[in-house]
Amino acid sequence: MNKYFFLALFFLYSCASVEYSDKKYSLYDSRYPDYTYSESAHFIVNSLSSSYAKEISDMAEKYYYSLMMDTNLFSFVQVAPYRIVVHEDKESFLKKTKAPKWSGGFISSNTIETYISTQTPCVIAHEITHLILNEYFGDYAEIYPWISEGLAVYQERKACFESDLKYEKILKSKVYVSLYPFSVLNNLKPKNNDKIADVEKFYAQSSDIIKFLIKKEGSFKFYIFIDGLKRGLSLDFAIKNAYPAVFNDVYQLEKKWLNEIGK
Numbered sequence: 001m002n003k004y005f006f007l008a009l010f011f012l013y014s015c016a017s018v019e020y021s022d023k024k025y026s027l028y029d030s031r032y033p034d035y036t037y038s039e040s041a042h043f044i045v046n047s048l049s050s051s052y053a054k055e056i057s058d059m060a061e062k063y064y065y066s067l068m069m070d071t072n073l074f075s076f077v078q079v080a081p082y083r084i085v086v087h088e089d090k091e092s093f094l095k096k097t098k099a100p101k102w103s104g105g106f107i108s109s110n111t112i113e114t115y116i117s118t119q120t121p122c123v124i125a126h127e128i129t130h131l132i133l134n135e136y137f138g139d140y141a142e143i144y145p146w147i148s149e150g151l152a153v154y155q156e157r158k159a160c161f162e163s164d165l166k167y168e169k170i171l172k173s174k175v176y177v178s179l180y181p182f183s184v185l186n187n188l189k190p191k192n193n194d195k196i197a198d199v200e201k202f203y204a205q206s207s208d209i210i211k212f213l214i215k216k217e218g219s220f221k222f223y224i225f226i227d228g229l230k231r232g233l234s235l236d237f238a239i240k241n242a243y244p245a246v247f248n249d250v251y252q253l254e255k256k257w258l259n260e261i262g263k
């Protein structure tokens with residue numbers, strides 16, 4: 001009897017981890033032992049319901065692919081699977097994670113934690129972009145928030161109709177009437193105590209510039225651009241290197257984006 005018990009335990013244990021780059025990762029999150037899991041090519045999703053975990057895992061793969069298509073980052077290989085924990089509601093999310101009341105979700109290490117709501121797809125599309133960019137850029141991840149937030153918000157807007165509508169409104173009512181000059185935008189780093197309206201304006205403008213770059217000039221040049229930044233090139237040189245004869249520096253990018261929006 002005991003023998004069967006241990007065999008069963010061994011079987012459970014060997015099924016409960018995934019091999020990834022020669023290392024094993026648990027499919028369960030030890031902090032939430034009652035949560036089940038769904039495993040996909042790039043993610044482990046933990047939530048109370050396994051069918052919901054599967055739904056989120058399919059969604060996450062879709063957003064992963066969308067980011068790869070926009071950035072041509074197909075050569076990027078993550079070191080470990082990303083984990084997404086989706087709590088059942090806001091109350092249990094706040095209680096279990098001790099997140100601040102206003103939080104809809106956050107990243108800690110290579111994990112996204114959020115909760116089930118109509119905003120879940122928006123949060124996941126946004127935060128997956130940060131997980132990938134943080135790992136890709138490494139030491140350079142914090143240097144240009146307008147690029148990382150711009151790309152994250154652009155992915156969020158593609159994934160989520162409500163977000164797209166919200167940022168379209170902010171663009172029309174705030175950005176296009178009083179935009180941040182590039183000299184200011186380039187140095188903005190949103191902090192927790194900033195006014196939400198200012199941060200959203202920064203998000204809206206940054207995502208509009210990133211959308212312009214990707215839609216107008218394509219993902220291959222965008223990859224050359226971010227690869228240059230990752231290699232430590234200055235912003236101006238990375239732009240000139242990726243977009244020869246189009247933008248010589250960041251101010252030409254600004255000028256052409258202004259032209260695009262009719263300014």
Ligand SMILES: [Zn+2]
Pocket residue numbers: 126130149152
């Ligand atoms: Zn963000």
